[in-house]
Amino acid sequence: MYQYDGHDQAFVAARAAEFRDQVARRLAGQLSEDEFKPLRLKNGLYLQLHAYMLRVAIPYGVLSSGQMRTLAHLADNYDRGYGHFTTRQNIQYNWTELKDVPDMLDILAEAGMHAIQTSGNCIRNVTTDAFAGAAGDEEVDPRATCELLRQWSSLHPEFAFLPRKFKIAVIGAAEDRAAMKFHDIGLRAKPDVQRPRYDIWVGGGQGRTPRVAQLFEADVPFERLLPTLDAMMRVYNLHGRRDNKYKARIKILVAEMGLDAYRDEVYADMAERDPAAFAVAGKEYDRIAAFFDRGPVAPIDDVPVAGEGAFAEWLDQNVSAHKVPGHAVVTISLKAKGAIPGDATGEEMRLVADLADDYSAGEIRVTHRQNLVLPFVPQSALATLYGRLVEAGLATGNVGLTSDIISCPGLDYCALATARSIPIAQALSDRLREREAKARAAGVTVKGPTLNISGCINACGHHHAANIGILGLTKAEEESYQITLGGRADGGAAVGEILGPGFTAEEVPDAVEKIIEAWEANRLEGESFTDAYQRLGKAVFKAAVYEEAPRVAA
Amino acid sequence: MAKQRVPKGPSVLTANDLLTGTIVYWTGDDWSASMHDALRADDEASRAALEAAARTEEDANRVVGAYLFALDPETGAPVALRERQRLGGPSIILPISTPRAA
Numbered sequence: 001m002y003q004y005d006g007h008d009q010a011f012v013a014a015r016a017a018e019f020r021d022q023v024a025r026r027l028a029g030q031l032s033e034d035e036f037k038p039l040r041l042k043n044g045l046y047l048q049l050h051a052y053m054l055r056v057a058i059p060y061g062v063l064s065s066g067q068m069r070t071l072a073h074l075a076d077n078y079d080r081g082y083g084h085f086t087t088r089q090n091i092q093y094n095w096t097e098l099k100d101v102p103d104m105l106d107i108l109a110e111a112g113m114h115a116i117q118t119s120g121n122c123i124r125n126v127t128t129d130a131f132a133g134a135a136g137d138e139e140v141d142p143r144a145t146c147e148l149l150r151q152w153s154s155l156h157p158e159f160a161f162l163p164r165k166f167k168i169a170v171i172g173a174a175e176d177r178a179a180m181k182f183h184d185i186g187l188r189a190k191p192d193v194q195r196p197r198y199d200i201w202v203g204g205g206q207g208r209t210p211r212v213a214q215l216f217e218a219d220v221p222f223e224r225l226l227p228t229l230d231a232m233m234r235v236y237n238l239h240g241r242r243d244n245k246y247k248a249r250i251k252i253l254v255a256e257m258g259l260d261a262y263r264d265e266v267y268a269d270m271a272e273r274d275p276a277a278f279a280v281a282g283k284e285y286d287r288i289a290a291f292f293d294r295g296p297v298a299p300i301d302d303v304p305v306a307g308e309g310a311f312a313e314w315l316d317q318n319v320s321a322h323k324v325p326g327h328a329v330v331t332i333s334l335k336a337k338g339a340i341p342g343d344a345t346g347e348e349m350r351l352v353a354d355l356a357d358d359y360s361a362g363e364i365r366v367t368h369r370q371n372l373v374l375p376f377v378p379q380s381a382l383a384t385l386y387g388r389l390v391e392a393g394l395a396t397g398n399v400g401l402t403s404d405i406i407s408c409p410g411l412d413y414c415a416l417a418t419a420r421s422i423p424i425a426q427a428l429s430d431r432l433r434e435r436e437a438k439a440r441a442a443g444v445t446v447k448g449p450t451l452n453i454s455g456c457i458n459a460c461g462h463h464h465a466a467n468i469g470i471l472g473l474t475k476a477e478e479e480s481y482q483i484t485l486g487g488r489a490d491g492g493a494a495v496g497e498i499l500g501p502g503f504t505a506e507e508v509p510d511a512v513e514k515i516i517e518a519w520e521a522n523r524l525e526g527e528s529f530t531d532a533y534q535r536l537g538k539a540v541f542k543a544a545v546y547e548e549a550p551r552v553a554a
Numbered sequence: 555m556a557k558q559r560v561p562k563g564p565s566v567l568t569a570n571d572l573l574t575g576t577i578v579y580w581t582g583d584d585w586s587a588s589m590h591d592a593l594r595a596d597d598e599a600s601r602a603a604l605e606a607a608a609r610t611e612e613d614a615n616r617v618v619g620a621y622l623f624a625l626d627p628e629t630g631a632p633v634a635l636r637e638r639q640r641l642g643g644p645s646i647i648l649p650i651s652t653p654r655a656a
């Protein structure tokens with residue numbers, strides 16, 4: 001893992017001390033809420049429906065076991081015993097008290113963590129493939145690029161007041177496990193002679209105007225990466241709309257300017273600047289990459305692992321190929337039947353930390369699908385590891401199945417929500433786990449559609465990017481759920497299409513089941529949901545859902 | 555704070571407690587976590603009094619984001635979905651933790 005140096009450490013400690021002073025002044029009445037709000041948001045502190053929520057950054061989703069224990073300690077001592085892992089690979093504490101937050105930030109700083117740039121109109125935590133440095137299909141380890149971008153974007157004075165928040169994702173394999181094309185800027189690192197080269201994508205995003213990113217430039221050599229990103233940010237900073245927050249993201253700018261005009265302006269901006277300003281980036285990249293290149297595990301003999309029943313399902317779904325022989329990548333599902341997606345108790349976090357120490361070189365990852373990953377597990381330890389997960393109730397073998405639901409906190413917590421998402425996820429997961437058990441017993445191995453739920457149009461639950469997306473809305477002061485079909489977050493990224501009129505909460509599980517049944521009845525041998533959807537079109541699914549019981553438009 | 559529209563019918567004043575963020579309702583001289591204790595305003599003058607209390611209490615840094623919301627004249631329940639969820643929420647069973655012995 002990358003280690004903070006003394007400079008980083010001193011900085012986060014100083015920042016925590018600064019916030020302690022700001023909180024003290026707020027509590028003493030020296031700062032009004034209008035003055036304090038931007039300060040707390042700069043430190044990841046939101047006021048939600050029922051309490052303050054602290055969002056802690058997990059840089060590119062990588063945690064050491066010690067950091068995970070720190071997160072568990074915060075959950076147990078400053079929250080109600082749990083935390084929520086988000087689609088941006090961060091963690092949120094739902095029940096924090098204002099007076100406690102400075103202590104929480106101090107504890108985080110000691111563990112090399114913070115909550116800076118988890119909110120506000122700045123470059124947010126860079127996200128990546130949760131299997132980075134471990135995936136069997138990896139071409140370039142994206143973590144060194146992520147860390148370089150973290151250093152470049154952290155408190156970048158020019159980009160502290162952007163028109164709107166800005167999200168960057170980096171991948172280093174052909175398979176996109178980070179929804180890269182749904183980011184303001186997406187990078188795919190590819191191998192090159194000395195350092196990687198990059199495909200740069202721009203203008204993706206979700207929210208009320210979902211867009212798949214467009215290719216800005218392919219095969220950009222490393223030397224031009226930061227100069228290009230810097231210029232891309234500068235042109236956005238200059239022309240991005242500040243008069244209307246719904247039109248302020250770069251996706252709107254690129255759509256309004258046109259990609260070619262935007263690109264021309266970026267190149268013109270670059271031409272005016274001295275690329276020597278970034279000359280040091282190469283050396284810094286090499287220094288960072290050295291942390292990762294050493295790799296915590298060495299090749300050993302491959303061990304065949306096979307099992308029966310639930311263990312076999314877990315091996316099939318939750319265990320992935322590793323780039324180092326003799327090892328495996330293990331995903332721990334936080335989506336047990338009826339569970340709240342992404343929630344983990346302090347006790348569970350500590351157990352995962354222990355498992356990481358025992359079987360995964362002390363390292364853990366957070367996935368954008370709200371699961372946890374042990375990235376460096378020897379194949380010979382899989383059975384023992386599984387046994388310990390079973391004891392803890394964390395052995396659900398459903399990663400990549402439909403019951404592996406993404407859900408945002410929705411109206412149970414979030415001040416912006418228009419409907420609840422968690423109860424919908426729970427009801428669906430009960431139903432889906434039963435279907436999955438039956439399918440498995442019948443020997444059916446086709447992966448089901450992905451299913452994501454958001455509690456409002458902001459789309460933190462990535463519903464646009466799901467094969468089956470659910471969006472909760474308020475209609476006439478009741479919850480109404482809109483279903484979209486055909487979205488994809490992988491390399492073939494696509495935005496889902498609205499199926500038809502909305503559903504009540506009670507109707508959603510039946511509707512989803514009918515959609516899945518329509519796919520099962522009509523699919524060709526081994527055909528995925530999205531392929532079937534593309535071939536068949538919406539009508540087949542619409543008929544399956546709406547025709548039995550004609551509905552009044554919502 | 556963001557300007558909220560003052561409801562026309564019966565309403566109560568709510569906010570979040572400054573220290574804890576807990577949802578609170580104005581009783582007429584203090585804040586309570588229970589809406590049962592809330593002072594209900596049925597006419598324009600009493601709604602204006604609640605509005606005034608909202609500003610005073612915010613300025614005194616006791617609460618954050620104070621605003622009035624509408625009640626159903628018959629049932630006395632909040633009209634808005636959001637207020638009903640604030641009142642009853644979270645509607646889910648929260649995960650619990652049993653910290654292991656040190």
Ligand code: SF4
Pocket residue numbers: 408409410411414415416417418454455456457458459460461
């Ligand atoms: S999608 Fe909406 S409801 Fe869900 S977390 Fe984001 S802002 Fe809140």
